[in-house]
Amino acid sequence: MNKPKIVRPEESQPAHALWFDRKKYVTINFMVQKPKDVQVDIQLDKMILCCKNDTDDVFYNELHFYDKVQIHDSRERVYDRTINVLLRKVKPDYAWPRLQKDPAKPSWISVDFDNWRDWEHEEDDGKEEYDRYMDMIQEMSAGNKGETPDMGDLSDSD
Numbered sequence: 001m002n003k004p005k006i007v008r009p010e011e012s013q014p015a016h017a018l019w020f021d022r023k024k025y026v027t028i029n030f031m032v033q034k035p036k037d038v039q040v041d042i043q044l045d046k047m048i049l050c051c052k053n054d055t056d057d058v059f060y061n062e063l064h065f066y067d068k069v070q071i072h073d074s075r076e077r078v079y080d081r082t083i084n085v086l087l088r089k090v091k092p093d094y095a096w097p098r099l100q101k102d103p104a105k106p107s108w109i110s111v112d113f114d115n116w117r118d119w120e121h122e123e124d125d126g127k128e129e130y131d132r133y134m135d136m137i138q139e140m141s142a143g144n145k146g147e148t149p150d151m152g153d154l155s156d157s158d
Contacts, residue, residue: 006039006048012060015049015083018112019099023119024092026069026099029112030083032059038083040076044068044090045101049083061108066096086133095120 015030034054041048045068049061065087073088089096099109 006041006050006060008060008062009050009058012050012058014061014106014108015051015059017061017063017099017109019109020112020115020117021096021119022117024089026065026087026089026096027112027115028063028085028087028099030059030061030085031081032083033081035059035078035083038076038078040083040085042069042071042074042076042085042087044071047085047087049085051083063099064101066098066101067091067094 015032017028017030019026019028030049032051032053035051036053038051039049046062046064048063049059051059053059068090069087070090074086076083076085078084098105100106
């Protein structure tokens with residue numbers, strides 16, 4: 001059962017995307033303010049993203065990946081200012097020199113230098129990045145639980 005393809009809206013613009021490469025994953029963050037009506041279609045060799053922002057601008061991105069990804073092990077998450085897409089590589093430990101198959105880089109794709117690492121000569125098996133990803137998710141879900149109560153009034157002052 002194939003999902004209906006996302007049709008390119010008549011008036012749309014690409015969302016700006018920051019991406020970085022890891023041993024087992026490629027991560028893309030699409031920069032959209034308060035995204036809504038988010039549709040993501042991840043396929044073996046490409047993905048389509050379509051959404052609106054808080055002012056109803058329509059964004060449409062179509063990416064043909066540099067290499068194949070595992071569809072069922074790839075995820076997207078919608079946050080306040082980004083749509084985070086985690087793509088699991090079919091070939092782990094294989095560096096992607098660029099995000100797209102086409103060497104001509106569209107202006108809306110940038111490398112996320114804050115998260116970029118030259119991991120090809122590292123020894124870890126990707127566990128560290130997975131742990132960091134899980135920590136990030138837990139932080140985000142824990143972020144709205146409020147402050148720890150101040151126990152200062154329970155000190156041993158008589």
